[in-house]
Amino acid sequence: xxxxxxxxxxxxxxxxxxxxxxxxxxxxxxxxxxxxxxxxxxxxxxxxxxxxxxxxxxxxxxxxxxxxxxxxxxxxxxxxxxxxxxxxxxxxxxxxxxxxxxxxxxxxxxxxxxxxxxxxxxxxxxxxxxxxxxxxxxxxxxxxxxxxxxxxxxxxxxxxxxxxxxxxxxxxxxxxxxxx
Amino acid sequence: xxxxxxxxxxxxxxxxxxxxxxxxxxxxxxxxxxxxxxxxxxxxxxxxxxxxxxxxxxxxxxxxxxxxxxxxxxxxxxxxxxxxxxxxxxxxxxxxxxxxxxxxxxxxxxxxxxxxxxxxxxxxxxxxxxxxxxxxxxxxxxxxxxxxxxxxxxxxxxxxxxxxxxxxxxxxxxxxxxxxxxxxxxxxxxxxxxxxxxxxxxxxxxxxxxxxxxxxxxxxxxxxxxxxxxxxxxxxxxxxxxxxxxxxxxxxxxxxxxxxxxxxxxxxxxxxxxxxxxxxxxxxxxxxxxxxxxxxxxxxxxxxxxxxxxxxxxxxxxxxxxxxxxxxxxxxxxxxxxxxxxxxxxxxxxxxxxxxxxxxxxxxxxxxxxxxxxxxxxxxxxxxxxxxxxxxxxxxxxxxxxxxxxxxxxxxxxxxxxxxxxxxxxxxxxxxxxxxxxxxxxxxxxxxxxxxxxxxxxxxxxxxxxxxxxxxxxxxxxxxxxxxxxxxxxxxxxxxxxxxxxxxxxxxxxxxxxxxxxxxxxxxxxxxxxxxxxxxxxxxxxxxxxxxxxxxxxxxxxxxxxxxxxxxxxxxxxxxxxxxxxxxxxxxxxxxxxxxxxxxxxxxxxxxxxxxxxxxxxxxxxxxxxxxxxxxxxxxxxxxxxxxxxxxxxxxxxxxxxxxxxxxxxxxxxxxxxxxxxxxxxxxxxxxxxxxxxxxxxxxxxxxxxxxxxxxxxxxxxxxxxxxxxxxxxxxxxxxxxxxxxxxxxxxxxxxxxxxxxxxxxxxxxxxxx
Numbered sequence: 001x002x003x004x005x006x007x008x009x010x011x012x013x014x015x016x017x018x019x020x021x022x023x024x025x026x027x028x029x030x031x032x033x034x035x036x037x038x039x040x041x042x043x044x045x046x047x048x049x050x051x052x053x054x055x056x057x058x059x060x061x062x063x064x065x066x067x068x069x070x071x072x073x074x075x076x077x078x079x080x081x082x083x084x085x086x087x088x089x090x091x092x093x094x095x096x097x098x099x100x101x102x103x104x105x106x107x108x109x110x111x112x113x114x115x116x117x118x119x120x121x122x123x124x125x126x127x128x129x130x131x132x133x134x135x136x137x138x139x140x141x142x143x144x145x146x147x148x149x150x151x152x153x154x155x156x157x158x159x160x161x162x163x164x165x166x167x168x169x170x171x172x173x174x175x176x177x178x179x180x
Numbered sequence: 181x182x183x184x185x186x187x188x189x190x191x192x193x194x195x196x197x198x199x200x201x202x203x204x205x206x207x208x209x210x211x212x213x214x215x216x217x218x219x220x221x222x223x224x225x226x227x228x229x230x231x232x233x234x235x236x237x238x239x240x241x242x243x244x245x246x247x248x249x250x251x252x253x254x255x256x257x258x259x260x261x262x263x264x265x266x267x268x269x270x271x272x273x274x275x276x277x278x279x280x281x282x283x284x285x286x287x288x289x290x291x292x293x294x295x296x297x298x299x300x301x302x303x304x305x306x307x308x309x310x311x312x313x314x315x316x317x318x319x320x321x322x323x324x325x326x327x328x329x330x331x332x333x334x335x336x337x338x339x340x341x342x343x344x345x346x347x348x349x350x351x352x353x354x355x356x357x358x359x360x361x362x363x364x365x366x367x368x369x370x371x372x373x374x375x376x377x378x379x380x381x382x383x384x385x386x387x388x389x390x391x392x393x394x395x396x397x398x399x400x401x402x403x404x405x406x407x408x409x410x411x412x413x414x415x416x417x418x419x420x421x422x423x424x425x426x427x428x429x430x431x432x433x434x435x436x437x438x439x440x441x442x443x444x445x446x447x448x449x450x451x452x453x454x455x456x457x458x459x460x461x462x463x464x465x466x467x468x469x470x471x472x473x474x475x476x477x478x479x480x481x482x483x484x485x486x487x488x489x490x491x492x493x494x495x496x497x498x499x500x501x502x503x504x505x506x507x508x509x510x511x512x513x514x515x516x517x518x519x520x521x522x523x524x525x526x527x528x529x530x531x532x533x534x535x536x537x538x539x540x541x542x543x544x545x546x547x548x549x550x551x552x553x554x555x556x557x558x559x560x561x562x563x564x565x566x567x568x569x570x571x572x573x574x575x576x577x578x579x580x581x582x583x584x585x586x587x588x589x590x591x592x593x594x595x596x597x598x599x600x601x602x603x604x605x606x607x608x609x610x611x612x613x614x615x616x617x618x619x620x621x622x623x624x625x626x627x628x629x630x631x632x633x634x635x636x637x638x639x640x641x642x643x644x645x646x647x648x649x650x651x652x653x654x655x656x657x658x659x660x661x662x663x664x665x666x667x668x669x670x671x672x673x674x675x676x677x678x679x680x681x682x683x684x685x686x687x688x689x690x691x692x693x694x695x696x697x698x699x700x701x702x703x704x705x706x707x708x709x710x711x712x713x714x715x716x717x718x719x720x721x722x723x724x725x726x727x728x729x730x731x732x733x734x735x736x737x738x739x740x741x742x743x744x745x746x747x748x749x750x751x752x753x754x755x756x757x758x759x760x761x762x763x764x765x766x767x768x769x770x771x772x773x774x775x776x777x778x779x780x781x782x783x784x785x786x787x788x789x790x791x792x793x794x795x796x797x798x799x800x801x802x803x804x805x806x807x808x809x810x811x812x813x814x815x816x817x818x819x820x821x822x823x824x825x826x827x828x829x830x831x832x833x834x835x836x837x838x839x840x841x842x843x844x845x846x847x848x849x850x851x852x853x854x855x856x857x858x859x860x861x862x863x864x865x866x867x868x869x870x871x872x873x874x875x876x877x878x879x880x881x882x883x884x885x886x887x888x889x890x891x892x893x894x895x896x897x898x899x900x901x902x903x904x905x906x907x908x909x910x911x912x913x914x915x916x917x918x919x920x921x922x923x924x925x926x927x928x929x930x931x932x933x934x935x936x937x938x939x940x941x942x943x944x945x946x947x948x949x950x
Contacts, residue, residue, distance in 0.1 A: 028673075041489070047622075051598055054598050054600070054638065058638075059637075062627045063624040063627055064609045064614075064624070065624075065625075067622050067624070067625075068622050069613070087620050104546055108546065135546055139547070169549040169550055170549055172614055173543075173549065176611065179610075180616050180950060
């Protein structure tokens with residue numbers, strides 16, 4: 001359990017700001033107490049300082065998890081965001097995509113979203129912008145990357161991909177071991 | 181409008197013959213001497229038949245009416261209060277009687293000419309009309325009774341028109357006197373609609389049927405009892421029989437046992453019946469003998485079959501709404517919109533839902549994945565409700581995987597405070613991670629320690645939930661492998677572990693917590709040895725008391741079971757059974773810690789540890805054949821006990837020990853003694869050496885022994901255990917290497933010094949804690 005190095009902090013915040021933009025600072029400056037990012041075995045946990053105090057008495061060998069796991073640093077030195085971070089990404093997301101109920105299941109099995117399944121999209125989404133995917137009744141389903149801008153989407157072929165899949169809540173079942 | 185008050189009466193009066201009928205000319209009959217009509221048209225015949233029926237009905241009714249009137253009179257006489265009405269009534273009745281007498285007179289001439297009769301009838305009708313008129317006049321003070329009397333007459337006269345056939349049926353149906361009485365009742369409220377009358381008749385029929393059925397049942401019972409179950413001979417018992425026959429035999433034996441005096445075979449004792457029952461239950465439900473034995477002892481015979489049968493069927497699928505993300509009502513709506521049929525699990529739970537059927541897999545809906553609910557048995561919500569976590573508390577779930585109860589705690593705390601979710605198995609602890617993230621629990625630390633050593637990590641929790649690992653005898657419907665896989669030793673292992681865990685859980689709690697200081701102990705087993713006995717052990721060894729669980733249903737815990745006597749407050753614990761509560765078999769007990777002092781177990785702990793299963797088996801020696809393995813076990817136990825006693829008798833140990841210690845060891849020991857001057861230190865090293873011996877002898881023994889020894893020393897030193905391990909390892913290494921004793925001794929003495937320091941530190945910290 002240790003603080004993130006400056007380099008890694010930068011990586012993490014860059015990644016987060018791709019989804020939630022300037023809202024990143026809302027994660028740090030919270031009215032309900034200090035929240036911090038901590039790293040353990042390449043995993044990044046987001047946790048309140050109060051909880052951290054208790055967690056420090058747990059030996060590293062026996063430590064499993066703490067607060068919310070946001071993701072991990074890969075071997076190539078990049079930061080990989082896990083679906084577990086969705087709870088914090090969804091409310092602050094700047095660009096969103098809503099998928100139709102018929103395409104929900106497809107997305108939850110790890111597939112991309114195509115034009116036919118696209119229900120709504122945030123106005124003026126640029127191409128390759130990181131987006132959070134919602135169902136039509138505003139249930140956060142996961143996140144990904146917009147394959148086309150909003151304008152392009154309007155004229156796209158029904159089978160054309162509009163959003164590349166990155167993570168979805170289906171992973172809670174499909175990939176339980178990979179969550180940490 | 182003025183007539184409205186007498187509405188019913190006037191209506192009744194109109195039901196008489198119409199004017200047309202009166203004016204009609206009377207039919208002419210020519211009658212031969214024999215009484216037969218000479219020549220009649222078809223219509224005429226029908227009319228004649230109707231008339232006859234009418235005659236019969238009238239007569240009967242008259243008779244009944246007379247009877248009834250007399251009864252009334254008697255009643256009225258008894259009632260002195262309202263004499264006026266009675267006097268009013270009497271003349272009326274008399275009138276009707278008189279008219280009836282007239283009628284009788286007219287009808288009691290079967291051989292008389294029909295013509296005459298017909299004329300009579302006309303007269304009579306006139307009379308009736310007169311009566312009606314009179315009544316109407318009198319109706320100024322219309323009383324219901326009077327109306328009724330009037331209507332009776334009317335009906336008697338005119339019923340033939342519409343309901344003659346019905347009346348016939350009525351007569352046919354009046355088999356016996358009872359029914360006639362009923363008829364009279366019917367007459368009493370004769371102003372009912374025909375539908376009502378039919379309903380009454382139906383009711384009557386049903387009653388009769390029920391009566392007959394009852395008699396039949398009685399007969400059958402008698403047949404069964406007559407055909408008394410005769411105890412199979414020994415060869416018959418050994419023969420394999422069809423499963424249906426086994427079932428029949430189980431029922432027979434149960435019946436005999438429930439009414440033993442009556443049905444028993446005088447030459448067979450009860451034990452033989454019971455052993456036969458057990459054997460059959462084993463075959464029928466495919467249990468092993470040990471478990472059936474336990475259940476037979478646990479449940480009364482009336483419940484035994486219910487329990488075993490309920491253990492075969494699945495419990496309803498229940499889910500728990502995650503209040504961190506949604507509300508129960510919204511969730512129910514969302515699921516219903518997906519076509520599922522859900523309902524609240526009961527008034528006792530604000531978060532539980534039962535899913536009756538669902539076209540989509542309920543464990544893979546987007547709502548599930550988004551963490552709006554999780555699949556959780558109804559019984560699993562109980563311990564958390566008993567724990568009653570408060571916001572901003574520090575709570576520990578010792579055996580948390582897969583995190584259902586722990587996430588429930590977090591939801592109740594609304595993600596405030598601190599929740600430690602611990603599970604010894606790291607792989608299973610990962611399941612907690614998944615569930616917590618899915619459900620949005622953020623106030624938790626997940627770790628994987630051995631629960632028996634958790635107080636070394638952290639203490640001072642406000643509440644602790646211990647959902648102990650158990651034999652799973654309450655959830656046989658979920659995991660049928662329990663039926664055959666558990667035996668005496670498994671249960672023993674379970675309750676030993678549970679005791680250690682419970683004591684540790686108690687040690688983790690801070691008794692001085694302003695809001696808490698509670699421990700909830702729960703298992704999904706129904707056996708008392710894993711439940712009440714464990715709690716009783718904790719009551720004896722720690723400063724805790726049982727408090728009410730706050731659950732308003734469930735059976736009381738046992739305060740005694742067979743040869744065991746528990747603390748009477750164990751009645752405050754709650755038990756749940758599949759057959760009575762339709763949830764998994766479960767046990768919940770809530771303890772309150774009232775002091776942080778860990779009492780020195782001055783009581784003989786061995787007394788507690790006596791294997792009561794053994795005692796039980798000795799109870800039933802006839803049934804339980806002492807197998808070799810059992811004997812072995814006993815032997816090993818004896819060994820352990822003797823070792824324990826060695827542990828206690830500190831001084832005497834030396835000589836004993838020297839007998840079973842290798843010469844090398846002896847050297848070490850002697851050197852030790854020389855090197856170390858302090859007695860306490862010596863004792864401890866000896867203890868450790870003992871442990872080493874144990875390890876060398878047999879690993880299983882050590883395991884148990886270490887556990888027990890730890891418990892005993894618990895008050896003194898917690899950290900010692902950790903050190904103890906090091907020393908054990910060191911000592912073993914030394915033995916293996918066979919290096920000269922001096923080096924070993926040096927090491928040992930170093931260790932001892934370190935240990936002493938550690939101990940002092942611990943003492944200090946303990947003092948600070950308290």
